[in-house]
Amino acid sequence: MSILIVAEHDNTALNDATRAAVTAAKAIGGDVDVLVAGSDAGDIAKAVSGIEGVSKVLHADGKAFAKPTAEAMEALILPLMDKYDVLMAVASTMGKNFAPRIAAKLDVMQISEISAVESADTFVRPIYAGNAMMKVQSTDAKKVVTIRPTTFEKAGDGGTASVETIEAPSGPFKSEFVSEELSKSDRPELTAAKIVISGGRGMQSGDNFVLLDKIADQLNAAVGASRAAVDAGYVPNDYQVGQTGKVVAPELYIAVGISGAIQHLAGMKDSKIIVAINKDEDAPIFSVADYGLVADLFNALPELEAELTKIGL
Amino acid sequence: MKILVPVKRVVDYNVKVRVKPDQSGVDLANVKMSMNPFCEIAVEEAVRMKEKGGVDEIIVVSIGPQQAQETIRTALAMGADRGILIQTNEPVEPLAVAKLLAKIVAEEGPELVILGKQAIDDDSNQTGQMLAALLDWPQATFASEVAIANGKANVTREIDGGLQTISVEMPAIITTDLRLNEPRYASLPNIMKAKRKPIDAKTPEDFGVDIAPRLKVLGVTAPPKREAGIKVESVAELVDKLKNKEGVI
Ligand SMILES: Cc1cc2nc3c(=O)[nH]c(=O)nc-3n(C[C@@H](O)[C@H](O)[C@H](O)COP(=O)(O)OP(=O)(O)OC[C@H]3O[C@@H](n4cnc5c(N)ncnc54)[C@H](O)[C@@H]3O)c2cc1C
Ligand SMILES: Cc1cc2nc3c(=O)[nH]c(=O)nc-3n(C[C@H](O)[C@H](O)[C@H](O)COP(=O)(O)OP(=O)(O)OC[C@H]3O[C@@H](n4cnc5c(N)ncnc54)[C@H](O)[C@@H]3O)c2cc1C
Numbered sequence: 001m002s003i004l005i006v007a008e009h010d011n012t013a014l015n016d017a018t019r020a021a022v023t024a025a026k027a028i029g030g031d032v033d034v035l036v037a038g039s040d041a042g043d044i045a046k047a048v049s050g051i052e053g054v055s056k057v058l059h060a061d062g063k064a065f066a067k068p069t070a071e072a073m074e075a076l077i078l079p080l081m082d083k084y085d086v087l088m089a090v091a092s093t094m095g096k097n098f099a100p101r102i103a104a105k106l107d108v109m110q111i112s113e114i115s116a117v118e119s120a121d122t123f124v125r126p127i128y129a130g131n132a133m134m135k136v137q138s139t140d141a142k143k144v145v146t147i148r149p150t151t152f153e154k155a156g157d158g159g160t161a162s163v164e165t166i167e168a169p170s171g172p173f174k175s176e177f178v179s180e181e182l183s184k185s186d187r188p189e190l191t192a193a194k195i196v197i198s199g200g201r202g203m204q205s206g207d208n209f210v211l212l213d214k215i216a217d218q219l220n221a222a223v224g225a226s227r228a229a230v231d232a233g234y235v236p237n238d239y240q241v242g243q244t245g246k247v248v249a250p251e252l253y254i255a256v257g258i259s260g261a262i263q264h265l266a267g268m269k270d271s272k273i274i275v276a277i278n279k280d281e282d283a284p285i286f287s288v289a290d291y292g293l294v295a296d297l298f299n300a301l302p303e304l305e306a307e308l309t310k311i312g313l
Numbered sequence: 314m315k316i317l318v319p320v321k322r323v324v325d326y327n328v329k330v331r332v333k334p335d336q337s338g339v340d341l342a343n344v345k346m347s348m349n350p351f352c353e354i355a356v357e358e359a360v361r362m363k364e365k366g367g368v369d370e371i372i373v374v375s376i377g378p379q380q381a382q383e384t385i386r387t388a389l390a391m392g393a394d395r396g397i398l399i400q401t402n403e404p405v406e407p408l409a410v411a412k413l414l415a416k417i418v419a420e421e422g423p424e425l426v427i428l429g430k431q432a433i434d435d436d437s438n439q440t441g442q443m444l445a446a447l448l449d450w451p452q453a454t455f456a457s458e459v460a461i462a463n464g465k466a467n468v469t470r471e472i473d474g475g476l477q478t479i480s481v482e483m484p485a486i487i488t489t490d491l492r493l494n495e496p497r498y499a500s501l502p503n504i505m506k507a508k509r510k511p512i513d514a515k516t517p518e519d520f521g522v523d524i525a526p527r528l529k530v531l532g533v534t535a536p537p538k539r540e541a542g543i544k545v546e547s548v549a550e551l552v553d554k555l556k557n558k559e560g561v562i
Binding site: 010067069070071074092093094096097098099100101102103104105107108109110111112113122126127128129130131132133134135136137138139140173174175176177178179180181182183191195219227230231236237238243244246251252262263269272273274275281286287288289290291292293294295300303304307308311313 | 330339433435436438439441442444445446447450452453455467471472473476477490492526529531533534535539542547549552554562
């Protein structure tokens with residue numbers, strides 16, 4: 001068995017989700033190679049070569065891969081798949097974009113967002129917003145798999161893989177990157193943070209998210225949101241946690257002014273400890289919360305800030 | 314220009330599904346079914362484009378059981394012009410759906426196909442991308458804004474770090490994200506009008522597409538259940554628990 005993982009990175013830093021993919025690949029078994037497609041991404045290739053369990057790093061560098069489109073990724077990856085049995089990507093907006101395209105070209109059915117590897121051809125994946133877990137066996141000769149990074153351990157360092165430079169196709173492709181508007185934040189990334197504090201419609205305005213920001217700074221937490229808060233324009237779209245947003249599984253998840261719709265729960269119910277602050281004692285969020293506080297958030301958040309200050313945070 | 318919009322009939326998003334005791338799947342008996350919310354957004358976007366001008370016809374297609382006709386009618390009531398039902402009672406995987414859609418594209422010659430980014434039942438998030446690959450068309454997935462001009466579509470996409478804009482040559486595939494638009498409710502006169510709009514009935518065999526599944530479902534189980542914990546009386550008690558009992562802060 002030989003597996004090709006596509007590394008997740010932004011040309012300056014390796015996303016830890018790549019390490020989760022290495023763990024998932026090792027569970028399948030066989031040689032694990034990692035493709036680093038980027039622009040000036042030599043440092044990323046080097047970082048990947050140090051991950052325990054990686055046999056070889058393929059490094060493709062070119063302008064078209066600074067912000068690669070699915071078409072560019074197809075041109076790069078499809079020819080490589082002659083030599084691999086499994087293509088593995090992270091179920092990020094990047095992986096979700098290109099992986100099915102390659103699966104269709106290979107005439108195989110992709111297995112989306114797996115949460116566990118049962119054997120080399122059998123996987124578990126959540127369906128219906130995580131309300132059911134489906135165990136599926138692939139009958140295709142080659143496999144295309146995307147993984148849910150929060151459910152796999154991150155492989156550590158200790159590897160000494162070789163780095164092989166490969167040609168990066170230069171296009172032109174039928175699609176072209178135009179621009180990007182990324183949210184800037186000094187806080188940890190939502191899917192990687194140990195603590196996440198999220199606000200919902202109960203926050204009432206974007207300005208009120210300052211109340212969460214302060215606590216996030218004290219706890220070194222990421223700030224998330226429900227869809228209602230994003231739709232209302234309180235915060236940008238990349239804050240959304242849930243079935244159709246991001247899936248997080250931090251040590252501590254604090255839901256503030258969020259009712260707990262199934263679509264929201266789908267994105268956070270694997271967190272280790274869940275805290276809910278809501279003024280409605282019957283809010284469904286309390287049914288999954290380890291600690292529930294029935295209170296008005298506009299009183300509770302300043303109090304929380306003060307209590308955290310008291311313990312030196 | 315013609316636009317093709319594939320729509321899927323799924324369990325209504327308000328329904329909390331239950332796994333069958335024999336683990337063969339989820340219990341869909343007597344459960345409310347609706348159009349996949351992302352497909353509604355796709356229909357709405359197509360109708361808005363038509364209202365602005367330059368679109369001659371919107372064709373909706375659904376692959377599924379006889380009742381998927383209702384889903385097509387809903388789209389027709391929103392403003393689509395005609396429907397195609399590819400009827401089958403078998404579950405159809407995204408790859409097979411994409412193959413059937415590729416045949417329809419070849420027959421109908423649309424310049425744009427707008428799909429939902431994912432169906433909320435199976436959560437695969439694949440079909441649009443696969444169709445793009447089969448047709449060798451460019452794809453713009455997770456769209457939150459679409460502008461078409463000079464044979465190109467400029468599409469703003471919702472990505473993990475924020476928003477990204479790409480430009481794709483037409484013909485193209487677009488998949489919708491939540492914030493692309495807010496779908497309308499069909500008015501009563503439009504619902505009545507939709508009853509007279511044509512729906513073609515087909516089967517997968519008509520297209521010579523093999524829809525045999527590639528994935529074997531070995532079992533469907535309920536996820537580990539999370540028990541409700543305790544209610545704390547004060548913020549101070551909460552902080553004490555998190556610090557001294559759980560050690561997470
Ligand atoms: C319990 C359970 C058991 C299952 N068992 C099997 C099985 O044994 N064999 C099997 O093959 N599959 C099985 N399936 C999967 C099958 O029913 C899914 O519907 C299929 O995999 C499509 O995935 P998706 O809709 O999530 O695709 P997505 O890629 O998420 O869909 C995205 C978009 O594609 C379009 N689209 C998708 N499907 C259609 C459609 N039918 N008609 C029109 N447009 C469409 C829509 O625009 C939609 O918004 C099972 C599913 C479940 C939940
Ligand atoms: C296709 C589809 C996909 C979706 N995907 C997602 C997703 O990915 N993520 C997601 O989150 N949602 C998603 N949703 C939306 C979901 O169904 C809910 O509508 C949404 O999660 C509700 O957000 P909320 O809890 O912030 O708002 P509400 O349900 O309105 O809840 C607000 C809560 O705040 C509380 N509150 C109000 N004021 C105060 C106060 N002063 N102090 C304390 N508490 C207060 C209220 O008691 C209430 O419980 C999706 C929906 C659909 C149809």
